[in-house]
Amino acid sequence: MLLTNRLLLLFFFRAFCMKTIVDEVQAQASKSITYPALDPNKPVEPAITVGSSVTTDDNSSWISSSGNFAFGFYGESDGFFVGIRLVVSSTETVVVWTARPDLKRFSKDAFLNFTEEGLFVTPEKEAVAIPLFKFSLNATSANMLDNGNFVVTSKRGVPYESSCGGSTMCRSAPGGTYKPIRSCKGDYGCRPSTSSNIIIWRSFDFPSDTILGDQYLPCGSNLTSSAGEKDHSIGKYILNFPCGGASLFFYGLNSSRKEWDTGASDGDDYKYLNLGDDGRLYFTSSGGNEKDISDYKPNKDTSNVMIYRATFDGDNIFRLYAHNLQDKSTKMVNEIPNIKDNCQTKGICGVNSYCMLVYGNAECKCMPGFENMSRDLSKVTDCRRIKTIPSCFNLTNATTGVFHMEELQNIAGMENLAYEELSSASKEVCSNACLNDCNCYAASFIDQKCLKLKLPLTSGRKDDNHPSVTFMKLAGAESVPAEPQTRREVCIVAIILSVATTISIWIVVIAAFIGAYWFLFRKFREEWRKWELALTEEIAPRYFSYEELRKGSNEFNQVLGKGGYGTVFRAELPIGDNTVPVAVKRLHGAEMEGEREFQAEMRLIGRAYHANIVRLLGFCHDGPSRLIVYELMSRCSLAKHIFESRGRRPSWERRAAILLAAARGIHYLHCECETKIIHRDIKPENILIAEDWTAKIADFGLAKLLNRNQTRAATRTLAAGTEGYVAPECERDVDGRSEEAQVSEKADVYSYGIVVLETICSKRNREVKELRKLSLCEMVWESYAANELWKLVDGDEVAAPELEKLVKIGLLCVQEDPDARPVMEDVVMMLEGDIDVPTPSTP
Numbered sequence: 001m002l003l004t005n006r007l008l009l010l011f012f013f014r015a016f017c018m019k020t021i022v023d024e025v026q027a028q029a030s031k032s033i034t035y036p037a038l039d040p041n042k043p044v045e046p047a048i049t050v051g052s053s054v055t056t057d058d059n060s061s062w063i064s065s066s067g068n069f070a071f072g073f074y075g076e077s078d079g080f081f082v083g084i085r086l087v088v089s090s091t092e093t094v095v096v097w098t099a100r101p102d103l104k105r106f107s108k109d110a111f112l113n114f115t116e117e118g119l120f121v122t123p124e125k126e127a128v129a130i131p132l133f134k135f136s137l138n139a140t141s142a143n144m145l146d147n148g149n150f151v152v153t154s155k156r157g158v159p160y161e162s163s164c165g166g167s168t169m170c171r172s173a174p175g176g177t178y179k180p181i182r183s184c185k186g187d188y189g190c191r192p193s194t195s196s197n198i199i200i201w202r203s204f205d206f207p208s209d210t211i212l213g214d215q216y217l218p219c220g221s222n223l224t225s226s227a228g229e230k231d232h233s234i235g236k237y238i239l240n241f242p243c244g245g246a247s248l249f250f251y252g253l254n255s256s257r258k259e260w261d262t263g264a265s266d267g268d269d270y271k272y273l274n275l276g277d278d279g280r281l282y283f284t285s286s287g288g289n290e291k292d293i294s295d296y297k298p299n300k301d302t303s304n305v306m307i308y309r310a311t312f313d314g315d316n317i318f319r320l321y322a323h324n325l326q327d328k329s330t331k332m333v334n335e336i337p338n339i340k341d342n343c344q345t346k347g348i349c350g351v352n353s354y355c356m357l358v359y360g361n362a363e364c365k366c367m368p369g370f371e372n373m374s375r376d377l378s379k380v381t382d383c384r385r386i387k388t389i390p391s392c393f394n395l396t397n398a399t400t401g402v403f404h405m406e407e408l409q410n411i412a413g414m415e416n417l418a419y420e421e422l423s424s425a426s427k428e429v430c431s432n433a434c435l436n437d438c439n440c441y442a443a444s445f446i447d448q449k450c451l452k453l454k455l456p457l458t459s460g461r462k463d464d465n466h467p468s469v470t471f472m473k474l475a476g477a478e479s480v481p482a483e484p485q486t487r488r489e490v491c492i493v494a495i496i497l498s499v500a501t502t503i504s505i506w507i508v509v510i511a512a513f514i515g516a517y518w519f520l521f522r523k524f525r526e527e528w529r530k531w532e533l534a535l536t537e538e539i540a541p542r543y544f545s546y547e548e549l550r551k552g553s554n555e556f557n558q559v560l561g562k563g564g565y566g567t568v569f570r571a572e573l574p575i576g577d578n579t580v581p582v583a584v585k586r587l588h589g590a591e592m593e594g595e596r597e598f599q600a601e602m603r604l605i606g607r608a609y610h611a612n613i614v615r616l617l618g619f620c621h622d623g624p625s626r627l628i629v630y631e632l633m634s635r636c637s638l639a640k641h642i643f644e645s646r647g648r649r650p651s652w653e654r655r656a657a658i659l660l661a662a663a664r665g666i667h668y669l670h671c672e673c674e675t676k677i678i679h680r681d682i683k684p685e686n687i688l689i690a691e692d693w694t695a696k697i698a699d700f701g702l703a704k705l706l707n708r709n710q711t712r713a714a715t716r717t718l719a720a721g722t723e724g725y726v727a728p729e730c731e732r733d734v735d736g737r738s739e740e741a742q743v744s745e746k747a748d749v750y751s752y753g754i755v756v757l758e759t760i761c762s763k764r765n766r767e768v769k770e771l772r773k774l775s776l777c778e779m780v781w782e783s784y785a786a787n788e789l790w791k792l793v794d795g796d797e798v799a800a801p802e803l804e805k806l807v808k809i810g811l812l813c814v815q816e817d818p819d820a821r822p823v824m825e826d827v828v829m830m831l832e833g834d835i836d837v838p839t840p841s842t843p
Contacts, residue, residue, distance in 0.1 A: 047141035047142065047143055047153075048062050048114060048141060048142040048143060048144070049114075049141055050114060050115060050116055050139055050140060050141070051113075051114070051115070052113075052114045052142075053111050053112055053113045053114065054071075054072040054073065054111065054112045055073070055110070055111045055112075056073040056075070056080045056106070056108050056109075056110055056111075060072060060073075061073075062142075062144045062150075063144060064144040064145060064146045064148075065146060066146045067087060068086060068087055068146060068148075068307065068325065069084055069085070069086060069087070069096075069144055069145075069146070069148045070084065070085050070087060070093075070144070071083075071084050071144045071150050072112065073106070073110065073112065074093075074095060076105065076230060076231060076232060077105075077230070077231065078105060079104070079105025079106055079107060079108075080105055080106045080107070080108065080110060081095075081098050081099070081101065081105060081106070081232055081233075082098070082099040082100070082106075082112055082119075082121060082132060083095055083096075083097050083098040083099055083208075083232070084096050084097040084144075084148060084150060084203060086148065086307060086309065086323065088323050088325065088328060088330060089328035092328070092330070094309070094321075094323070094330070095210075095232055096148055096210045096212055096309055096311075097148070097150075097203050097206075097207070097208055097210060098208040098209070098226070098232045099119070099132045099133070099203075099206075099208075100132050101208055101224070101226070101232055101233050101234050102233075102234055102558075103130070104554060104558070104572075105233075106121060106123055107123060107124055109123070109124040109125060110122060110123050110124065112132075113129065114139070114142055115139070116135075116138040116139050116140075117134055117135060117138070117139075118131055118132070118133050118134035118135050118139075119131070119132040119133050120132065133201060133206070135152060135154070135200050135201050136200055136201075137154045137198075137200045138154060139152045139153070139154055139200060139201075140153060140154050140155050140197070141153050141197075147212060147213060147214045147215070147277065148203075148212040148213075148215075148307075148309075149202055149203055149204045149212075149214075149215070150202065150203040151199050151201070151202040151203075152199070152200055152201040152202065153197045153198060153199055153200065154197070154198055154200045155197055155198075207221070207223055208223070208224065208226075208232070209223055209224060209225055209226050209232070209235075209311055209312045209313075210223075210309050210310065210311045210312070211223070211273075211275050211309070211310050212275065212307075212308070212309050213275055213276060213277035213278070213279065213307060213308040213309070214275070214276070214277045215274075215275055216272045216273060216274040216275070216284070217241055217272065217273040218241075218271065218272055219241050219242060219243035219244075219270065219271050219272065219273075220241070220242065220243050221240075221241055222238050222239060222240050222241075223238070223239040223312040223318075224237070224238050224239075224253070224312070225237040225238075225239070225312045225313060225314045225316065226313075226314050227314060227557070228314050229313075229314065231314075233557065233558070234253070234558075235253070235314045236252060236253050236314070236316075237250060237251065237252060237253060237312070237314070237316045238250075238251045238252075238253060239251075239312045239318055241273050243269075243271070244269055245268075245269075245270065246268065246270045246283045246291050246293070248273075248293075248318065248336065250316055250318075250337075253559075268285045268287070268289055268291070269285055269286055269287075270283035270284065270285045270289075270291065271284060271285060271286050272284045275308060275309075275310050275320075276308075277308070278298045278306075278308075279296055279298040279306065279308040279320065279322055279333070280292065280294070280296070280298065281293055281294040281296070281310060281320055281334070282294075293336065294320055294333075294334040294336070295334060296320060296322075296333045296334045298322075302324060302326070305324055305325045305326040306322055306323065306324060306325070307322075307323045307325060308320065308321065308322055308323070309321050309323070315342065315348060315362070316348065317335050317336070317337070317342075318335065318336040319332050319334070319335045319336075320332070320333050320334040320335070321333070342355075342357070342361070342362035343355035343356065343357055343362050343461040343462070343463075344461065348362055348364070349362075349364035349460070350364065350373075350382035350383060351382045351383065351455075351456035351457065351458055352366065352367050352370045352382065352383040352384070352455065352456050352457050353365060353366050353367060353370070353382070353383045353457075353460070354367065354408075354411055354413075354457075354460030354461055354462060355460070355461040355462065356461070356462035357462070365462075366383035367383060367408070367442075367457060367460070367472055368406045368408055368472045368474065369385060369386055369387070369406065369472055369474040369475075370383035370384060370385055370386060371383060371384060371385075371386045373588065382456075382588075384588055387474070387475045387476070388475070389403065389473065389474065389475040390402065390475070392438040402475070402476075403435055403473050403474065403475060403476075404435075404473075404474055404476060405431045405434065405435055405443075405471040405472065405473060405474070406471070406472045406474050407469055407470070407471060407472075408469070408470040408471075408472065409468075409469060409470075410462055410463055410464050410465075410466050410467070410468060411444070411460050411461070411462060411463075411466070411468060411470040412460070412461055412462075412463040412466035412468065413459040413460050413461045413463075414444060414451075414453060414457055414458070414459060414460050414470075415444065415446075415451060416459075417451075417453050417454070417457065417458065417459075418444070418451035418452060418453055419439070419452055419453070419454055420440075420451075420452040421449060421450070421451055421452075422449065422450040422452075423448070423449055424448055425445065425448060425449065425450040426448075427445050427469060429450065430443050430445040430450035430469075430471065431443065431445075431471045433450055433452070434450075434452055434471055434473060435473065437452060439452070439454060440452045440453065440454070440473065441453065441454055441455045441472075441473050442454075442455070442457060442470060442471060442472050442473065443470070443471045444468055444469070444470050444471075445468060445469045445470075445471070446466070446467065446468035446469075447467075541602075541616045541617060541618045541619055541629070542575075542617070542618040543618060543619065543620070543621075544573065544618045544619070544620045544627070544629060545620065545622060546620050546622040546623070546625045546627070548573065548620075549571060549573070549584055549620055549627055549629070552571040552572055552573045552582075552584075553569045553570065553571035553584055554571075556569045556584075556586065557569075558570040560583060560636070561636070561637075563685075563699070566585045566586055566587040566588060567585070567586050567588070568583050568584065568585045568586075569583070569584045569585075569586065570582075570583065570584075570632065571583075571584045571629075573618075573629065575617065580632075581632045581634075582617060582629050582630065582631060582632050583629070583630045583631070583632045583633065584627055584628070584629055584630075585627065585628045585629075585630065586625070586626070586627050587626040587627070587628070598619075598621075598626040598628065602616075602619060602628070610664075610665060610668040610672075610673075611661075611664075611694070611696075612661045612662065612664045612665030612668065612694070612695060612696050612697060613665050613668065613669070613696055613697050614630050614631060614633065614688060614696045614697065614698040615630065615631045616628065616629070616630060617629045617630060617631060630698070631690075633688035633689060633690050633696065633698070634690065634691045635688075635689035635690065635691060635693065636688070636689065637684060637685045637686070637687060637688050637689065638658060638662075638684040638685075638687040638688075638689060638695065638755070638759070639683075639684035639685045639687075641689065642655070642684060642758065642759050642762050643684075643762060643763075643764065649762060649796070650693075652793075652796055652797065652798040652802070654693060655759050656802065656806065656831070657693070657695075658687070658689065658693070658695040658759070659695075659755070659756055659759060659806070659831065660828070660831045660832065661694060661695035661696070662682075662687045662695045662697060662752070662755070663752065663824060663827050663828045663831055664828055665695070665696060665697040666679065666682065666697060666748055666749075666752060666824045667824035667825055667827070667828050669697070669703075669748075670745045670748070670823070670824050670825075671823075671824070671825060675705050676705070676745070677700075677703050677704070677705060678703060678704045678705075678743060678744070678745050678747060678748055679697065679700065679702075679703050679748050679751075680702045680703055680704055680721055680730075680743065680747060680748070681699060681701070681702045681703075681721050681722060681725075681751075682697070682725060682748050682751035682752050682755060683722050683724075683725045683751065683754075683755065684755055684758060684759070685699075686698050686699040687755065702721065704743065721747075721751065723766060724754065724764065724765040724766040724769075725750075725751040725754050725755070725765070726747075726750075726751070727746065727747040727750035727751065727818070728750075728816050729743070729747070729818055730743055730747050744818060745823070745824070746818035746819075746821050746823075747818075748824070749813050749818075749821045749822065749823070749824060749827070750813060750814055750818075750821060752813055752824070752827070753777075753809075753810050753811070753812070753813025753814035753821070754776065754777075754810075754813075754814060756806060756809060756810035756813065757776050757777065757780050757807075757810040757811075757814070758776065760780070760792055760793065760803070760806055760807060760810065761776065761779075761780070761792045761793070761794070762794055763776065764776075765777075777811070777814045777843045778843075780792060780807060780810065780811065781811060781842060781843055784807055784808075784811065784840075789803050789804060789807055790803075792807070805830070805837050808837045808838075808839065808840055809827060809830055809831065809837055811840035811843055812837070812838065812840045813827065814843045815840070815841065815843055816843065820841070
């Protein structure tokens with residue numbers, strides 16, 4: 001017994017000594033290691049464990065410990081998004097973050113899973129899970145923090161690392177920069193790490209339209225507006241914080257033209273846009289300097305009950321909101337830009353419309369002779385003509401009686417759209433000048449000056465203090481009051497009308513019988529035949545009704561891109577036994593261009609079926625609506641990949657594969673298609689990329705057929721194409737002259753050569769011309785002749801022989817003499833390595 005007690009005492013004493021030694025070793029180690037600043041986003045218990053899930057039920061959310069933030073599903077109109085809501089009161093919640101707003105809304109049967117690999121949404125039972133976000137390491141837990149940040153942690157890896165100094169930043173070992181620090185003092189000092197948990201993902205790194213207190217936006221990042229206050233799908237505007245200054249740029253979603261520039265730069269290099277938990281909105285530079293950009297002065301007495309957010313709203317305004325959790329109130333305290341008249345916000349209304357204030361709110365109205373293209377009449381996007389007007393270039397007689405001018409008073413904001421100005425004019429002279437000018441579709445008369453305008457009209461606004469008159473050219477003559485008629489003339493007219501009415505009644509009766517027969521016996525048979533064909537998936541292209549396309553595209557809400565004569569939308573349509581994601585192109589060109597574009601694409605792409613040609617799945621020819629249905633190319637166009645920032649460009653091998661696939665598609669059009677086709681608009685925007693990175697040729701609106709007896713001969717046609725890609729022999733349509741040009745398939749070879757050089761250099765031909773006053777071809781030739789090809793690739797890793805081969809192919813294709821250019825068959829064989837690439841001459 002005594003021996004047993006001694007053994008137990010010895011065991012406890014040894015354990016105590018080992019613990020003391022371990023503690024001392026850890027304490028000594030902590031003195032020699034530099035740790036990051038105290039992380040205000042440190043997760044708190046209880047954590048959300050791997051395997052947890054939430055449903056669309058309101059009570060099924062992951063709540064922060066204070067109860068102020070909830071992560072989960074939130075409902076909007078016809079479905080649900082995943083995001084984070086700020087709970088202001090029992091009756092008011094505000095969406096402050098949306099996960100993947102580019103996805104369509106989920107159904108009420110959806111549920112969200114938190115796994116080791118990522119966050120996944122299963123739309124319904126037994127459906128395939130959709131990944132919202134995937135993690136770089138295996139997750140172990142997650143937390144909804146009290147500052148609105150949802151973080152995911154892992155026990156793998158190493159603790160945080162940082163260095164102390166005048167301008168340091170805390171960085172987790174796997175990679176993401178989290179919080180800039182000014183020095184190793186105060187709240188920004190360094191501390192030992194007491195946990196091996198690391199943050200591998202957080203919602204603050206993926207802002208949608210909002211940043212919260214204690215959150216920051218790194219330079220080079222964007223915020224994208226929501227479509228509306230109750231619609232958090234992707235909106236129309238982008239807020240960009242570029243590196244190298246202290247300005248915020250406001251862009252349209254599909255435009256490179258700035259709508260607004262805050263102009264706050266002062267020469268310093270600011271790295272972060274910060275929103276403090278006290279409501280202060282400011283820039284931070286790499287040297288620790290700060291610059292406030294809001295006039296808001298927070299009340300220190302209410303700082304403990306205030307939550308702040310800065311939201312880029314759907315009307316292109318960046319607003320700072322303060323939420324008082326004590327009195328359950330919300331207040332907008334600042335906005336950028338600070339505009340009292342919302343109609344002065346650029347781009348607030350669509351094309352061919354103008355903005356007017358109604359009780360202080362901006363409303364959009366269509367110009368006279370135009371109607372709203374959106375089926376939602378509560379909001380105006382773009383406006384189109386109610387009645388198509390003919391082109392006066394095709395009229396041999398005077399325009400009197402064909403057109404008339406309609407007036408609109410006090411419209412401002414369109415002065416910079418004028419292509420010609422007439423001085424010392426009167427209203428009548430201005431109206432007639434536009435009426436008799438085939439290029440003029442509107443005119444603005446102000447201060448004895450007449451400004452001629454072309455379509456589309458943008459940035460118009462109603463301003464009663466702007467004494468202007470706007471004339472719109474519309475089809476048809478104005479109604480002229482009839483001259484007084486004599487009694488005899490009235491009698492003759494009455495007799496004629498009586499006879500005409502009797503004849504008309506008989507015609508209507510006969511037509512009704514014929515129409516009933518056709519409707520009952522022929523129309524039903526035609527509809528059945530059309531439906532029967534639609535059931536067979538292999539028969540393409542198939543017919544779709546406008547209603548099918550409208551529902552399948554969710555009211556044409558998700559825009560994939562815009563072109564000269566049409567807009568492309570994402571849709572999901574039933575084809576065969578499956579619902580297939582597709583791209584729907586809605587044509588809306590001026591005059592009859594939309595109809596010509598529709599006929600051209602249907603006639604030409606319907607003849608082509610190749611792995612590198614975008615597949616035509618169907619069409620809609622319903623009344624005035626002209627729509628074409630294509631397979632969905634989920635990775636967008638080549639232009640998106642080669643002209644973006646360096647870190648996002650495809651690898652060199654992938655770029656070479658894309659160029660080879662595009663060459664095969666063009667070769668098919670020239671040599672292997674049933675009828676030879678000249679595309680006439682080869683450019684990076686018309687080379688689309690599928691999910692598996694297969695490249696395909698698209699957009700046949702300008703294509704031309706060669707006659708059957710033509711092999712490599714030319715066809716006479718009007719010149720067409722995009723500036724910067726048009727072959728020299730095709731540049732014949734100058735100053736509006738509709739001259740014909742001898743266009744052969746070698747025109748496509750030239751355009752392809754420009755695409756090759758742009759893909760190598762990641763620069764546009766026209767941008768190089770503007771910047772360096774010489775073409776991209778000349779710039780590449782200079783580097784090739786000087787044996788300095790490495791200057792072209794902007795630091796990309798590429799083998800010298802492969803680079804030289806592509807450069808030589810590009811230079812061969814852009815030779816000025818069409819006969820000196822290779823045919824596409826030889827280009828394909830050069831790219832595949834089957835034949836040698838000859839040495840090019842000066843292009």
